[in-house]
Structures are given as C-alpha cells and as structure tokens.
Amino acid sequence: MTMSLDETRALAESIRAEIRKAIVGQDQTVEHLLIALVAQGHVLLEGPPGTAKTLLAQCFAAATGMEFGRIQFTPDLLPGDILGSNLFNFQTSQFTLTRGPIFRELLLADEINRTPPKTQAALLEAMQERKVTLDGETHALSDHFMVVATQNPIENQGVYPLPEAQLDRFLFKLLVPYPTAEEEAAIVKRFGERSGPARPAEFGITAVADAASLGQAQEAVKIVRLSDDVINYTVALVRATRESSDIASGASPRAAVLLANAARARAALHGRDYVLPDDVKALSTATLRHRLLLSPAAEIEGRQVEDLVAGLVEQTEAPK
Numbered sequence: 516m517t518m519s520l521d522e523t524r525a526l527a528e529s530i531r532a533e534i535r536k537a538i539v540g541q542d543q544t545v546e547h548l549l550i551a552l553v554a555q556g557h558v559l560l561e562g563p564p565g566t567a568k569t570l571l572a573q574c575f576a577a578a579t580g581m582e583f584g585r586i587q588f589t590p591d592l593l594p595g596d597i598l599g600s601n602l603f604n605f606q607t608s609q610f611t612l613t614r615g616p617i618f619r620e621l622l623l624a625d626e627i628n629r630t631p632p633k634t635q636a637a638l639l640e641a642m643q644e645r646k647v648t649l650d651g652e653t654h655a656l657s658d659h660f661m662v663v664a665t666q667n668p669i670e671n672q673g674v675y676p677l678p679e680a681q682l683d684r685f686l687f688k689l690l691v692p693y694p695t696a697e698e699e700a701a702i703v704k705r706f707g708e709r710s711g712p713a714r715p716a717e718f719g720i721t722a723v724a725d726a727a728s729l730g731q732a733q734e735a736v737k738i739v740r741l742s743d744d745v746i747n748y749t750v751a752l753v754r755a756t757r758e759s760s761d762i763a764s765g766a767s768p769r770a771a772v773l774l775a776n777a778a779r780a781r782a783a784l785h786g787r788d789y790v791l792p793d794d795v796k797a798l799s800t801a802t803l804r805h806r807l808l809l810s811p812a813a814e815i816e817g818r819q820v821e822d823l824v825a826g827l828v829e830q831t832e833a834p835k
Contacts, residue, residue: 517738518731523553524786526732529723533578537718538571539705540698546784547687547801548575548663553732554780556686556773557642557662559627559677559805566691568665569625570713576621577715579729580722581659584619588630594637598647612649617641620657620726624664628674635681638662642684659729679764686773687798688805732783739779740789744834749775749795755827756807761818764808774802792833800824 518526527549534545544560548571551558560568569585576583586597599615616622617638627635641647645656664685667674682688694702706713724732750771757765778794804820813823 517734518728520735520738520783520786520788523732523735523783526724526728527553527784530575530578533720533723534571534574536720537574537713537715538567539701540694541567541571541691544571544689544691545575547689547798549784550777550780550798551686552579552659552661552729553736553783554686554773554776555659555661555733556777557684558664559682559685559688560663560665560691561668561688562665562691563693564667566693568691569623570715571691572621572623572663572665574715574718574720575663576623577720578723579621580725581620581661581729582657583621583623584616585623585625586616587625588627588634590629590631592630592634594634597634597637598649600649612654614654617647618654618656620659620661622660622662624662626666627664628666628677631675632678632681635675635677639680639684657726659726659733682805683767683769685805686777687801689801736776736780736783738788739782741775741779742789742834745778745790745792745795746775748792748831748833749778752795752799752827752831753803755831756803756824759823759827761810761813761823762807763810766803766806770802770806774798777802796828796833799828 530549531542531545538545548558560571562568573583586592595615597615597617599613599618602611602613624638641656641660642662645658645660647654647656666677693699753766753768753771753774756762759765774795775790777798778790781794781798782788782790800821803824807820807823809818809820809823
C-alpha cells in the first residue's frame with residue numbers, strides 16, 4: 516500500500532509538530548531531515564557546541580518511531596564497537612553475534628570526526644548498502660536505516676578529516692547556526708529552570724509514525740515525476756562543479772542521482788507529484804557543499820563553497 520502525497524505531507528507536518536515541542540527554531544534543518552528520511556539518505560550536521568544537534572536527532576527518532584542508537588565517537592573507538600562481534604559461547608560451543616549499535620533504524624554518530632578514518636570506514640558499507648559484513652557473513656540492516664552524524668567545526672585538535680568516500684555517502688551536510696536573539700530567549704525560557712540533560716519524552720514527544728507508514732512515505736516518492744528537462748538541469752548543475760576553475764574536485768555522478776532523488780522527496784513533502792527546478796535549487800547547497808574541494812587559488816582568496824554553489828546555480832540555465 517502506497518501513501519498518497521497528501522497523507523505524506525500530513526505525516527511530515529505531524530512529525531514537525533512533535534519536534535517543535537522540544538526544539539526551538541531549526542525549521543530548515545528539520546525539513547532537510549524529513550527529506551533525507553523519505554529519500555533514504557544520511558545527514559551530516561555541523562555546528563558549534565550547544566546548538567542542540569544531539570537533542571534534535573533524539574527528538575527526530577522519537578517523533579518518527581525509529582529505533583534510536585548512539586555512538587560517541589572517540590579516538591580509541593574500534594570498528595567492532597560500531598558493528599559488534601562474534602563471541603564464542605562456551606556453553607553451546609558456538610559463536611554468537613553480539614550486535615553493535617549500528618543495528619538500529621536511526622544511528623547518531625556523535626562527533627564523528629573524533630575517530631580515525633579506519634573506524635569511520637566501518638560505516639561505509641552500512642551507509643551505501645544497508646548491510647554489514649562480520650567474519651565473512653552479511654547481516655541486513657533496517658530498510659529505514661539512517662545515519663545522522665554530528666561534528667564540531669571549531670576545534671582542530673584531536674579531530675580527523677572525514678575521507679572523501681565517507682563524505683560522499685551523506686546526502687546532506689547541514690550547517691546548524693546559533694539561534695536568533697528571540698529563539699535564544701525562548702530556549703532559555705524553556706530550558707533555563709531544568710537540571711540535567713533534556714530528553715524527548717519529558718516534552719511529551721510521541722511517535723506519530725512507524726515502520727509501515729515510513730515505508731509507505733518512501734514509496735510515495737516513487738510516483739513523483741522527474742521530467743527530462745529537470746534531469747538535464749540537475750546534471751548540468753553537477754557537471755558545472757567539475758568545470759569551475761575555483762573547484763579542484765567537483766561532485767560525482769552519485770551527487771546528481773542523490774540530488775534528483777532528494778528533489779523528488781521535497782516535492783512529495785510539499786504535496787506535488789512533479790519536481791520543479793526550484794526543488795533542485797533549494798537542495799543544491801546542502802547536497803554539494805561537502806563534495807567539493809576548493810582550488811588553492813580560491814582558498815587563498817577566502818572563497819566559500821556555499822557562495823560558489825550559489826553562483827553556479829545562478830549561472831546554470833533552469834528550464835522554464
């Protein structure tokens with residue numbers, strides 16, 4: 516059974532309403548998380564400490580009814596701490612699988628850049644194929660498996676850059692900014708009298724979705740039409756990143772596929788069965804910013820990836 520687009524939009528609004536019980540602002544971040552969910556993508560959140568990245572992931576899991584798992588990435592974290600391991604049971608004389616936290620529907624990879632690339636690589640197969648291999652045996656993950664990773668852009672000691680293969684598996688990289696003065700006042704009013712960490716259940720957040728409804732919403736995206744004109748526009752935009760003299764390494768064909776899928780998901784959440792060029796434009800920065808490497812000259816000039824993407828969007832002719 517496939518959910519109608521009106522039902523998909525209503526489900527997304529219900530999830531937003533639940534998250535707003537705890538989270539002040541961050542509407543655009545929540546929008547991108549919902550798009551990633553129905554597009555079956557992963558999200559990297561980057562922002563300074565104290566901007567509720569972890570709480571947002573917890574509230575998102577609570578509102579969507581997804582089984583939540585969290586890994587605090589540290590320099591001494593090992594791949595087995597993520598995946599699990601086969602342990603020998605002396606009573607049965609057999610090896611039994613002890614599942615790691617990756618066997619969840621929504622996995623929060625907290626401060627992912629604090630662990631070496633060797634450990635980060637434990638996520639590669641799971642993020643791409645939704646399965647993991649342990650001792651030669653393949654184990655399937657949930658169809659709704661989703662990684663929400665966080666990283667702190669301020670610190671440069673004790674952190675490791677994410678490998679290109681790791682970055683390319685994230686659908687979006689979202690920048691979580693400081694709140695506005697009005698939002699910060701509301702945050703203090705809501706949390707100022709509390710002691711201890713905030714938890715979604717304390718705000719009355721309840722699951723308004725389940726595995727069945729999430730699956731139906733993901734199926735609903737498939738009925739959204741992607742015209743040849745919009746496909747050509749998406750491809751032209753991605754290819755423009757490889758032709759710019761300011762960009763040393765542009766986006767891959769995978770980026771074009773993911774951007775098109777995300778645009779379909781955005782259209783579905785807005786109740787449309789067709790993709791507009793505006794859907795592609797709205798998601799281009801979040802989809803491309805972590806896939807581009809600036810040229811040395813652009814870095815010396817202090818150019819920003821976001822500005823370059825905005826310039827390419829403006830220069831690439833969109834279908835009427």
